[in-house]
Amino acid sequence: MTFIREREVLIRDEEETDPRYGKPPSERSVEELLELGVINLDKPRGPSSHEVTAWIKKILNIPKAGHAGTLEPP
């Protein structure tokens, strides 16, 4: 299927990463997660994707949120 793919990797070079910069995604603080987060949301029927996106912004108190497409585009 198209959803699961075998991953084969070509190695060009190897190098250490400097622990002073950046961090693995799992170690992000809540503030960082709110900046760089996605939600797999079970949208209820009825309200539009647009409305639900507005609720998410309100619940999480964040300035920006988007959604990846509606079922039947306007």
Added chain:
Amino acid sequence: MNRATRVLAAVMKAPKEYICVMKLHGEVSADDLKSVVSEFIGPIYQRPPLRSAVKRVIRVRRIYSIEILEVKMPYVLLKISCEAGTYIRKLVHDIGVVLGCGAHMQELRRIRAGPFSEDENLVTLHDVKDAYDEWRETGDPRLLKKVILPVEKAVEHLPHIVIRDSAVDAICHGAQLAAPGILRVETGIKVGTLVAIFTQKGELVAIGKALMRSEEMASSRKGIAVKPTCVVMKPGTYPPMWKSKAGKY
């Protein structure tokens, strides 16, 4: 959310999977149903419906599979997996036309969009509210961390490229990725493929269009490998290490 909204286009272009209820407008045999449905697997032509946000020219969309899950006349439960931009209502209507009796879509639910499926990490609005309130009230982030996934999840379906620490900040400032900045690259990338650029720590830096094939990315001594289309990481996360020219920067 916030900076992560920049990768939405990658999810929108990803394959989708739906469960839908088709209501037939007449009697058909199980055999006819089966054979007609299977005719719609592969590339199909669709003209966007009257009420649509895109230009109404006939376009080709690929249907990867259609499974008949249940039949209870006049209702047929279907599981459809297809390319982004397929109109399911139109597909169901067209199946009805070929069946000869007509049909319409009664109900529709998307069960997968690229890396996001119904079976994994699916949360409700209530879950989001509860998790956020718990974090605000008790300071415990565990529940919220289950509800909010790292942006990296949204590009799981794209081929990954891992780059050197020294190449990261230049990309964050809008530079293109040159082949020598690459450490590892997934096979199967062609010119024009949408790819995800990662740090060695597994952080998403940017997504972009490949300007080389995987093999070239792994061996070229020079040349631009990827033209980023959107940068996700904040500049300054990694130190600037690119060579500056006199008078510039």
